[in-house]
Amino acid sequence: MVKSLKSSLVAKGLFIMMLTLFLFLPFIPLVIWSFTKQWPWPLLLPEKWSLDSWNYLFSVSGRAGEGLLNSWIVAFLTLIGNLLIGIPASRGLAQNEFKGKRVIFAILLAPLFIPYTVSIIGMHDLAIQFDFLNEYVSVAFAHLLVTLPYFIATIWFQFRLIGNKLQEAALSLGASEWKIFIWIEAPLLIPSVLLGSFLVIVISFSQYLPTWIMSGGTLQTIPLVIFPFANSGNSSIVAAYSLLFFIPILFLLLVYYLLLRINSRKQFMKRG
Amino acid sequence: MQLERIKIQINQSIIINSIDLQINSGEIFVLMGPSGSGKTTLLKGIAGLIPFTSGKLRWEEKHGTTGIVFQEPRLFPHLTVLENIAFGLRVKGIPAKERRNQALDFLKNLQLESLESRYPHQLSGGQQQRVALGRALILKPDLLLLDEPFASLDTSLRQDLIEWLSKLQRRLGFSILWVTHYLDEALSVADRIGIMFEGAIQQIAAPAALFQNPATEKIAQFLSLPNRISRKQWNKWFQSELNLPTTQNRGWIDSNHLQVIDRDCQLRDINKEVSSCIISGIVTKVRPNREGYSIQVTSENNLLDVNTLGWNKIPKLDEKISIIVPFEKIHWYTE
Numbered sequence: 001m002v003k004s005l006k007s008s009l010v011a012k013g014l015f016i017m018m019l020t021l022f023l024f025l026p027f028i029p030l031v032i033w034s035f036t037k038q039w040p041w042p043l044l045l046p047e048k049w050s051l052d053s054w055n056y057l058f059s060v061s062g063r064a065g066e067g068l069l070n071s072w073i074v075a076f077l078t079l080i081g082n083l084l085i086g087i088p089a090s091r092g093l094a095q096n097e098f099k100g101k102r103v104i105f106a107i108l109l110a111p112l113f114i115p116y117t118v119s120i121i122g123m124h125d126l127a128i129q130f131d132f133l134n135e136y137v138s139v140a141f142a143h144l145l146v147t148l149p150y151f152i153a154t155i156w157f158q159f160r161l162i163g164n165k166l167q168e169a170a171l172s173l174g175a176s177e178w179k180i181f182i183w184i185e186a187p188l189l190i191p192s193v194l195l196g197s198f199l200v201i202v203i204s205f206s207q208y209l210p211t212w213i214m215s216g217g218t219l220q221t222i223p224l225v226i227f228p229f230a231n232s233g234n235s236s237i238v239a240a241y242s243l244l245f246f247i248p249i250l251f252l253l254l255v256y257y258l259l260l261r262i263n264s265r266k267q268f269m270k271r272g
Numbered sequence: 273m274q275l276e277r278i279k280i281q282i283n284q285s286i287i288i289n290s291i292d293l294q295i296n297s298g299e300i301f302v303l304m305g306p307s308g309s310g311k312t313t314l315l316k317g318i319a320g321l322i323p324f325t326s327g328k329l330r331w332e333e334k335h336g337t338t339g340i341v342f343q344e345p346r347l348f349p350h351l352t353v354l355e356n357i358a359f360g361l362r363v364k365g366i367p368a369k370e371r372r373n374q375a376l377d378f379l380k381n382l383q384l385e386s387l388e389s390r391y392p393h394q395l396s397g398g399q400q401q402r403v404a405l406g407r408a409l410i411l412k413p414d415l416l417l418l419d420e421p422f423a424s425l426d427t428s429l430r431q432d433l434i435e436w437l438s439k440l441q442r443r444l445g446f447s448i449l450w451v452t453h454y455l456d457e458a459l460s461v462a463d464r465i466g467i468m469f470e471g472a473i474q475q476i477a478a479p480a481a482l483f484q485n486p487a488t489e490k491i492a493q494f495l496s497l498p499n500r501i502s503r504k505q506w507n508k509w510f511q512s513e514l515n516l517p518t519t520q521n522r523g524w525i526d527s528n529h530l531q532v533i534d535r536d537c538q539l540r541d542i543n544k545e546v547s548s549c550i551i552s553g554i555v556t557k558v559r560p561n562r563e564g565y566s567i568q569v570t571s572e573n574n575l576l577d578v579n580t581l582g583w584n585k586i587p588k589l590d591e592k593i594s595i596i597v598p599f600e601k602i603h604w605y606t607e
Contacts, residue, residue, distance in 0.1 A: 169346040172319050172339070173360040173407065183362075187350045 027246075033239035053240040064244055067225035070136075072248070074211070074221060075204040077140035078147055082200050085144070086151040087189070091181075093152075094159030095167070112149045119145070120209050127214045135215045142210035147203045151196040158192035159185075190263045198256045202249055273318070273336055273415050273447070278327035280310075280317050280471075287313045289471040290327070295415060297332065300441065300448045302458040305468030306494065311451045314468075315340060315417045318449065331414065339408030340417040343424060345400040347392035353403050354379070354388040360411040375410065381440060382406040398429045405437065409444070416441075418450040422457070434460055455495065467491050489522060489607045498577040500524040502607075505574060509597065510549045520604035527566065529601040530578040532587070533594050547599040551576070555591045569595060 036046035208223040280288035319340040361371035475487040486492040553571030564580040
């Protein structure tokens, strides 16, 4: 009994170690690459170290700050669009039965299934039509199309979990639809809205083609700044940009867990 | 409250078909019926959660109010006990301090003092259901609608809560339309019982009258009345044409009123009683109960349930026995 417990603990430890290595191993060469210009095979470590890539990143021509700011603005606008469209759409799909429901659901989730090239060609046509729009807005619109299925799937699932039993109870106590949403559904939605928002921002951060097509390559978000270096094989600068790109994601992850913790302090999620 | 020809249709299918029902002030009306008979739909219709397709709901006064409690407590998981109870007051726009005072005061009625800051998941099933009742009752509804509110609780807790709610109802004086499928629950609280089948109320009667005169065989079957035998068979057993109205073509008798007799010793004496008959049959099933044994006897292709008193004499399977049936204990009804 004790032996089997010990071996199960060892197996668990091994699994966690393997998983940690799997997640963190790619970062080790990235960090090394960002501090050197040359790292020829089969050397275990580079012979020369340098801060040139990091210096370039924060120089005027490096445009890292501009890239980050633009990425944040686009991600924020994309998130607003997701919240405005995604929450009512998810609610309608989760709690109501109507004709054509499956078709609407399929259309909303279509970007998940339609080949990326088809979407991009469609977006190119859209970019020409929406040329009059501010480039932040038009890029955010393209990101909205890409991120909306993920957001809707997350929120829809939570609405399905909430069901309409609480809604009925609140309705029987005289609450209006709006009060039900604000007082009952919205607080219960917080964990999934946080998760959905996190996904939306991360996905928006990593979009290259939709951003390039909608802005004609003029709006420099992080992926657009990185791409020419990746194309020219400059591993050191690409590594530095990638690490910089990872910082806001790490920050978001921390914010997500912090907000989740604050929200779960009320413990309503742990229903006995 | 009075319902007049209420009809509810959902997706082309008629769930409630022309129901007329009056619930008097301070009355507990119990609605019973098999699953899918439309009880919950009717309750939701009265509560305004489902629209009536046709018909009218009238109140004795200008406009009455309802509160509904469902089978599951449906408490708002992110709100405390106090916030849950005060939810209806919040909807009404009553200021925070006042609704808090009212809710705190009401907690005494619910016997939930000192639990006001707990969340639903920190309460037992019985406490949760009391909060759900409190949340509806604090709005002082004229009619409380209960949809099998204690069905998910264990028997002893269910009985305690029924007792508690009955007392509370007597004190506060509201009316109740109570849906349940537990016969004991219905009998312990009901002023009147309504039996519902296929979207229509088939019979309304006081509990005792319902058992004495079920309107149809279907109702008798639903009430699990034992020993429901056709009049023709009773005539045969009594060896005469029974003097009854022609419409009463079926009769049931309680298992406790059938008595197993010792053929050798008692047969001669008992035969003298004109108002009784003796049935011979074979024991086909024996089960012990609190007072003795429940036995099933087959006689002329009819199954009879008989309860014996005491455990000393154990009936044997396939044993031939005689049963005495007192005529005055048979309740007659129309099939």
